[in-house]
Amino acid sequence: xxxxNILGFETIEKNLKAMAFKRLIYSFISILAILFLxxxxxxxxxxxxxxxxxxxxxxFFDYPVDxxxxxFESGWRWYAxxxxxxxxxxxxxxxxxxSTLFGAIFALLLSLFASKNLIKNQYxxxxxxxxxxxLRSFPELVIAMIFLYLMGKSELPAVIAIVIHTxxxxxxxxxxxxxxxxxxxxxxxxxxxxxxxxRVRFAVIxxxxxxxxxxxxxxxxxxxxxxxxxxxxxxxxIGEALSTVIQFRYGDEIIAIMFLLVITIISLDYFSRFLRGxxxxxxx
Amino acid sequence: xxQVLNQNVIDAVDLKHKKHIKILIITGFVFLVYLIGSILxxxxxxxxxxxxxxxxxxxMLDIYAHKDHIKMNWKDPQKIDLRFEGGHRHxxxxxxxxxxxxxxNQSTIVNFDNGGQFVFFPNRVxxxxxxxINEPFIFKLNKNGKPYVDGYVGKESxxxxxxxxxxxxxxxxxSLYERLxxxxxxxxxxxxxxxxxxxxxxxxxxxxxxGFFDAISLMFNEDRVDPKISNFNLVVxxxxxxxxxHHNTVLFAMVETLLMAILxxxxxxxxxxxxxxxxxxxxxxxxxxxxxxxxxxxxLRGIDMLIWSLIFLRAFGPGLFTGIFAIAFTDTGxxxxxxxxxxxxxxxxxxxxxxSTGANKVLQHRFGIIPQILPIFISQSLYYLESNTRAAxxxxxxxxxxIGLHFLGAxxxxxxxxxVAYMAILVLVAVMCIDTMxxxxxxxxxxxxxKK
Numbered sequence: 001x002x003x004x005n006i007l008g009f010e011t012i013e014k015n016l017k018a019m020a021f022k023r024l025i026y027s028f029i030s031i032l033a034i035l036f037l038x039x040x041x042x043x044x045x046x047x048x049x050x051x052x053x054x055x056x057x058x059x060f061f062d063y064p065v066d067x068x069x070x071x072f073e074s075g076w077r078w079y080a081x082x083x084x085x086x087x088x089x090x091x092x093x094x095x096x097x098x099s100t101l102f103g104a105i106f107a108l109l110l111s112l113f114a115s116k117n118l119i120k121n122q123y124x125x126x127x128x129x130x131x132x133x134x135l136r137s138f139p140e141l142v143i144a145m146i147f148l149y150l151m152g153k154s155e156l157p158a159v160i161a162i163v164i165h166t167x168x169x170x171x172x173x174x175x176x177x178x179x180x181x182x183x184x185x186x187x188x189x190x191x192x193x194x195x196x197x198x199r200v201r202f203a204v205i206x207x208x209x210x211x212x213x214x215x216x217x218x219x220x221x222x223x224x225x226x227x228x229x230x231x232x233x234x235x236x237x238i239g240e241a242l243s244t245v246i247q248f249r250y251g252d253e254i255i256a257i258m259f260l261l262v263i264t265i266i267s268l269d270y271f272s273r274f275l276r277g278x279x280x281x282x283x284x
Numbered sequence: 285x286x287q288v289l290n291q292n293v294i295d296a297v298d299l300k301h302k303k304h305i306k307i308l309i310i311t312g313f314v315f316l317v318y319l320i321g322s323i324l325x326x327x328x329x330x331x332x333x334x335x336x337x338x339x340x341x342x343x344m345l346d347i348y349a350h351k352d353h354i355k356m357n358w359k360d361p362q363k364i365d366l367r368f369e370g371g372h373r374h375x376x377x378x379x380x381x382x383x384x385x386x387x388x389n390q391s392t393i394v395n396f397d398n399g400g401q402f403v404f405f406p407n408r409v410x411x412x413x414x415x416x417i418n419e420p421f422i423f424k425l426n427k428n429g430k431p432y433v434d435g436y437v438g439k440e441s442x443x444x445x446x447x448x449x450x451x452x453x454x455x456x457x458x459s460l461y462e463r464l465x466x467x468x469x470x471x472x473x474x475x476x477x478x479x480x481x482x483x484x485x486x487x488x489x490x491x492x493x494x495g496f497f498d499a500i501s502l503m504f505n506e507d508r509v510d511p512k513i514s515n516f517n518l519v520v521x522x523x524x525x526x527x528x529x530h531h532n533t534v535l536f537a538m539v540e541t542l543l544m545a546i547l548x549x550x551x552x553x554x555x556x557x558x559x560x561x562x563x564x565x566x567x568x569x570x571x572x573x574x575x576x577x578x579x580x581x582x583x584l585r586g587i588d589m590l591i592w593s594l595i596f597l598r599a600f601g602p603g604l605f606t607g608i609f610a611i612a613f614t615d616t617g618x619x620x621x622x623x624x625x626x627x628x629x630x631x632x633x634x635x636x637x638x639x640s641t642g643a644n645k646v647l648q649h650r651f652g653i654i655p656q657i658l659p660i661f662i663s664q665s666l667y668y669l670e671s672n673t674r675a676a677x678x679x680x681x682x683x684x685x686x687i688g689l690h691f692l693g694a695x696x697x698x699x700x701x702x703x704v705a706y707m708a709i710l711v712l713v714a715v716m717c718i719d720t721m722x723x724x725x726x727x728x729x730x731x732x733x734x735k736k
Contacts, residue, residue, distance in 0.1 A: 049603030056600035
């Protein structure tokens with residue numbers, strides 16, 4: 001690039017300044033773009049929203065305050081509501097747990113075929129990756145609503161929808177974990193004449209199992225939220241109970257269900273972080 | 285000595301191995317029992333039975349085909365009513381080529397592509413020439429005004445499986461693509477054809493029948509179809525104002541959903557990052573602020589997006605703000621927590637190096653911490669943008685508007701499955717676009733080495 005091998009201080013300084021200037025320009029442009037996006041987007045939102053932003057802001061606390069007021073007025077009865085909706089909550093968690101487990105099994109099978117270091121055939125790898133991409137792309141709700149329409153209201157359509165999405169999402173993470181696994185144990189076993197399955201069993205699986213379990217736990221957390229939402233559109237469980245009490249405007253019961261949900265999500269979060277920390281060994 | 289030691293080690297390893305195997309078998313067994321129990325609980329073996337076959341086949345058919353309704357009232361047999369998908373306003377003005385009116389014997393012939401014909405007469409309907417059906421069937425009304433199949437009165441069980449005669453209705457469906465319903469008052473024929481007809485332009489439009497490439501070439505053609513406006517505007521207007529596919533509503537709803545996701549993530553990351561600094565122990569010495577912010581993040585995250593969207597729905601009504609704020613609130617918590625952990629994990633040597641030059645606190649953070657966390661911040665924000673695109677569809681269906689609500693509406697009306705499929709494909713394409721774009725952007729901004 002330069003005729004001289006040794007650059008003078010001035011050249012270095014000049015280059016540095018030019019680079020800094022370029023970066024400044026880039027940052028400036030991106031900040032402008034972000035601000036433009038933000039302002040124009042919020043303008044569109046203001047124009048098309050049912051109520052205006054300011055009115056909404058003033059009303060923001062009205063609803064929660066009303067709900068809490070009603071909950072306090074109901075007194076001791078409120079605690080009974082918490083227990084009343086416990087079975088619904090358990091059914092939702094069970095739905096999420098089962099679909100996560102089932103989806104993880106599918107994801108495991110798919111990911112084995114989507115890993116370059118296990119399958120040498122490029123076409124199989126690409127095919128299974130595209131399959132996972134498509135499975136992952138649909139939001140659960142879209143699949144669940146179509147299946148709910150076709151199969152009638154029950155938990156099964158929601159389970160299918162979550163299984164499909166989980167298989168795609170976990171499959172990708174699983175196959176990335178397999179591809180990032182250390183190649184040396186595999187080669188070592190291969191040099192001893194181990195078969196494909198023996199290599200997978202003794203060289204790959206011990207490396208990836210902790211990661212797999214931690215990803216699955218993370219997914220379980222997401223799926224509990226998802227199955228609540230799917231309940232809202234008719235798949236049963238606590239979501240459906242919530243949608244019913246919202247329609248009837250039973251403030252105290254709404255608070256009871258929200259309380260159950262928040263407690264579940266937070267405790268699941270802590271529990272899964274604790275387990276993941278123990279599994280991977282970097283407890284944060 | 286050595287021998288003994290080895291034996292001991294082997295025994296110990298063996299014991300541990302056996303213990304592991306035992307635990308593994310027990311856990312495996314528990315999971316298996318749970319799996320079988322749950323499969324029975326969720327009724328998976330009866331999957332096929334639960335399937336509403338009629339609905340499913342209609343759904344599938346509607347997705348890749350469209351139908352024309354041909355209706356004749358027994359009272360006024362000369363007036364044949366022709367509608368696209370049976371819509372109120374979608375009446376054909378001119379006869380299509382497959383419909384032949386015979387003035388001589390007052391009959392009307394509906395031709396199908398496989399050679400079959402339904403022929404309307406003032407007093408009967410005939411079914412002819414369908415492949416693999418040798419016998420011509422004739423449908424008439426009896427004295428009481430009830431429909432019947434000629435020659436099969438009292439012998440309804442002898443009818444072929446694709447024909448069903450009840451007291452008030454005779455239903456004939458030789459294959460998926462032809463359907464005849466005879467009632468006491470009217471006769472209705474559904475004629476299916478493959479494809480999404482009128483997808484580009486509906487049939488009141490001056491451009492009806494033009495495909496995508498025709499329309500593109502017309503856009504840049506100088507000869508105006510409508511002298512008042514340019515061809516480019518005409519094509520765009522006619523496309524957007526398609527009454528059957530509602531492109532303007534659907535596409536705007538899609539934009540709304542994307543805006544919810546993008547603005548929500550943007551606000552979350554812009555609010556979350558400063559808060560994350562305040563919640564990190566190596567930046568903020570005051571433990572009370574840190575504790576407060578940590579609990580705030582937990583609260584924002586723990587109250588699910590569903591609950592946030594319900595609360596905002598009450599405040600702002602259905603619309604973009606609900607979606608934007610539900611996403612922004614939840615993800616401020618998530619991103620704030622993630623980023624504060626990332627800030628705490630930064631290498632403190634960088635910061636000390638800056639400090640040694642005599643820089644003040646702000647400059648120390650700017651040059652000692654931000655360069656370290658920026659790649660994590662960008663990649664996490666982009667990941668959340670991806671997942672929020674899906675979330676925005678879901679919040680939309682809960683009532684916040686956008687494509688989710690339109691999707692739910694189209695599904696619930698139950699006869700516009702092609703619109704359902706159209707929106708599902710649109711969502712799929714949008715999600716894939718956002719995924720690809722964010723992957724590209726991530727690689728561009730933080731370099732290849734991040735991609736393992």
